[in-house]
Amino acid sequence: MKAVVSTLWRRAGSVHLTVVLCFLLTLDLGIGYPVLKSHLPTFAPMGDVGLCRWLLTFGLYNLEATFWFFALLLLLGALAANTFVCTTDRMAKAARGGRIGPSMLFRLAPHIIHYAVLMILAGYFLSYMFSASLPGRALRPGESLALPEGAGTVAFVGFSPEYAAAHRLPVLRNAVLYPNARMVVARPGGKTETRVLNFNRPVRAGNWTLYLRDFSPRQRKRGMNPPFIETTLRRDPSSAVYLAGVALFVFGLGLYVFDRVVKR
């Protein structure tokens, strides 16, 4: 039994398997890309409903468009396992071969980077698995939104838009580049803070994060639409895993570069 486990372990960490998996991933993504492009509405809800529910609904009921995605998950899972086994083996060998100290830390840098990539992948996976999303929360100036679980309220005060100067692209002249939606976050204790919401600048309130999805008006003097913002509320407890992975990656990369460039 021990021999079987040992053989399985060795094969799971094989570099040959890595090459095969990378080839299969390329093939799968090559097939998946045009399918994804022609079935975007099937994939769009994944971020809102979560990976599990998406797989069981949109995924299973549209297999002609999603078959490659199921294969992608399996292949990514296999690549993650392969990377983990391979890195763990090599790390164990490296740890056995030298004294504990700074020089060993530098030798382990590539393995730290591998573990960091796995953490980033796991963070994304957990995020799609366990994050909660409440899309379609629209607000007009003066209106407020109650955060779930009594986490407070977020009120939309108004816009402080920045317009495109558009000297080179006249079509963008007077278009709103940054809506700068002014939000007031009121926490349960009565504390209030004013924040600015933009497409790449969400507003955090406790465990929840408010993302901008749409807004109006988009032009300086086009006042036909009433002013409003459409937002999505998300709670993503696994973002810490992803961020920790990024931090570990930077740490490992720093060690590697220092060892290879600075020390020589």
Add this chain to the structure above:
Amino acid sequence: MAGFPRTVAFLLLLPVVLLASACKDEDRKSEAPAFMSIGDFAVTRKPTHIEVRDGAGRTLALVPRGAEAPPGFAPSMVVRVPVRRVVAYGAFEVGILKALGEIDTVVGLTAPRKKWFIPEIRKGFDEGRIAFIGDSRNVDYERIKEQHPDLITTWDPSIVPMMDTLGIPVVVTATPVATCLNTRIRLVQFLAPFFGRDREAEAYYQRVKTALDAIHATTRGLPKPKVMWGDIFEKRVLVEPGNAWVAQLVGLAQSDYRFDDVYGTSCIEISTERFLYSGNDADIYFTYRTPDRGATSKAALVRTNPLLARVKPLQPGGRTYAPLPHYSQSSDRLDEILTEISAILHPSAYPGHRLGFFMELPDTDPAPAKENPS
């Protein structure tokens, strides 16, 4: 000692395996939910209620009258079915309601009586059952409340907070990007559960699908005309993108849509140069404007913006088509509309077809009749 890292590795891998196996939900434990996705929309049938995902990504629960609402849904996210009173923003939804046999549920509209061509709607206004709730961009909330609707169907998600306050459920029937042909013909299946009219929805869908199959068969192998769909207004150029249902219909009917590379929302803004470039060699042009909004002739369109004169279909002898005012209210006859668009693209394949939803624009407006001095 050598087994130690492997044991640690196994323990670390275990949660990943458990996570994968945890990918189940309660529905799966009991019985698989009947699920249907229609573009961005979705319908999930549960034992006690139906959950629908609307165009804004919101999930509403359709609960039979008198039954207990499922947990986790705010009161304004629970729709009591069958719905009996509807305020509708879009003419397309009104046409769908007619196809479902539920036109009498309409109690509020964002266009006044004089703009409607559906006899049941005009009659509803005359009887006082239907109210004009104000322009869609500036509705009268008090008037909506007075109509006591069970549901509001709208393309405008900005009304949701106010309707939440009033306790009126809202379903958003538009999506951030233009709806594709498949979604257009199947939206009826999304609206049907609100009224318990699944059978009528299926009949409607089959009717339209048969028309599409016929279009595909009739136009197969024919030469491809180049088609554009949009408008130059005073300061803006708006077109239907390549992902819109009209673009996909043009492609299905063996034609070349000139804005196939444009992606985004319906009536998307593009540059004037791009519009004119595509118009240089287009064969057929569909304008958004109806005759009562100025599309009475090619010369009339050119007067709106002289740049349009460079678009080939707007030159003498070119083929330009404008929708008739009742076109947007005729979604109950979507099969006929699709067939008519195909007939416009390939007149030789539809000999004797008479236009009912579009008109071909003459070069100039007919001269006004001289007044009789007597």
